[in-house]
Amino acid sequence: MIETFKKEVKQGLENHPKTLPSKYFYNKIGDALFVEIMNLPEYYLTRSELDIFQNKTQDLISAFQLKPESYFELIELGAGDGLKTKKLLNALDAQKFSFDYFPIDISANALSLLKEDLSEVLPNVSVKTQQGDYFEVLASLKESNKPKVILFLGSNIGNMNDEKAAQFIYNLGANLKPGDKLLLGVDLIKSKDIVLPAYNDNQGITAKFNLNLLERINNELGGDFNLNQFKHQPEYNEDDGIAKSFIVSTTQQTVHIKSIGASYHFEAGEKIHTEISRKYNDALIEQIIAETDFKLDTKIMDSKAYFADYILTRH
Structure with missing residues (x-):
């Protein structure tokens, strides 16, 4: 490393x-600072996607097209503290879905804290933490042949230029089977007065x-x-x-x-x-997935239409 x-x-x-x-950015200090950032009044991104996970949880579950009795693997890329995912895990657990949760993160510290927290708040959920590079871990999980739902939240795809984002999604598809789902969380294009303070908060x-x-x-x-x-x-x-x-x-x-x-x-x-x-709209998402193995199924937005969770299916 x-x-x-x-x-x-x-x-x-x-x-x-x-x-x-x-x-x-992400070491022990960076992890802690990013948690602080996510709670800042200016940083709307986390609250916007959390709004979806809190208030449209059933819409997300319906979009996955899964049956409670059919086992699947829920895999999160860059899980962090799992703030939003806990809302989904709680609903899946309550509805007796059969699944294992695989949080993948480069930070061993973040994974350790997440596993400890989930063992207390959701003791019935099977958590199998995976430290390392997304694609190395996905390649190892690919062998299971079980249905998969990939979560890539927080508009992390926006940290890549469009060419790299398209290649990234193509590579995800190469590690999945037809019918597998990708939930892609993205920040939508908005005015400067909303976006810029999210990256330049008053507290520094x-x-x-x-x-x-x-x-x-x-x-x-x-x-x-x-x-x-x-x-x-x-x-x-x-x-x-x-x-x-x-x-x-x-x-x-x-x-x-x-x-x-x-x-x-x-x-x-x-x-x-x-x-x-990067911020997105429907046309940009369609452009980025055009040469991949995914098709766009559903778009779920928060109450202010600041953020969208796109559900893609591997064809």
Whole structure:
């Protein structure tokens, strides 16, 4: 893991413009900060999808087209704290559906906390945590030949550009059988006054979350980033529906990373691109799945129509 981290940091900082992968936001500190972000008044995304899982749970279950007596595997990519999924698990349990829940996450810490929590609040639900890369875990689960429902929530697909998103969904299909379902949660295109504050909260939690990536490089790779000389900067273009996060150097400076054995110069105002947060509409979703093995079945929106859970079927 540390070698991959080192390699990807090196590649990113040698890019023009500089980049760092958003997946490295998530260590113990990053996990805790993201939970704080999800509870911020400005961060509508979690509340919007939670609205669906709380108030349209039966619509979701109906869209899966499953019978209570027929066993299936419920697989969640990037499960995190399972806040929304617990609403679905509770309903499935109450209706005596036969299933195992497989939460997949890169963070062992997040999985451990989730399993502990579910053992208390939903003791009847079978939880089989899977740490690692989505596709490696899915490839291992593919052998079971059991019907599968994949959950990919939180508009995490929006962290990819459209080409990568299409490839990602194609790869998911390659690990599934005809009839298997994918619940794809996406943030819908909205105005700047709603979107931008979600990535730039008044308390500065999102800024800490973004800058924690530099702290990780300092702690794990021997970097000497001075966090006081960098700032968090989000941007959003309403026309194309793409939000981006940057870490910006506030001064001209050079940073050394010991384990890489390299120094990186920054001009004042120079940006490191850390994350993309794509917003969607029906046409974009249809475009992204056009060359995959999925067809669009159902679209379920929250009460404000900020967010949508699309149900796709592998054909």
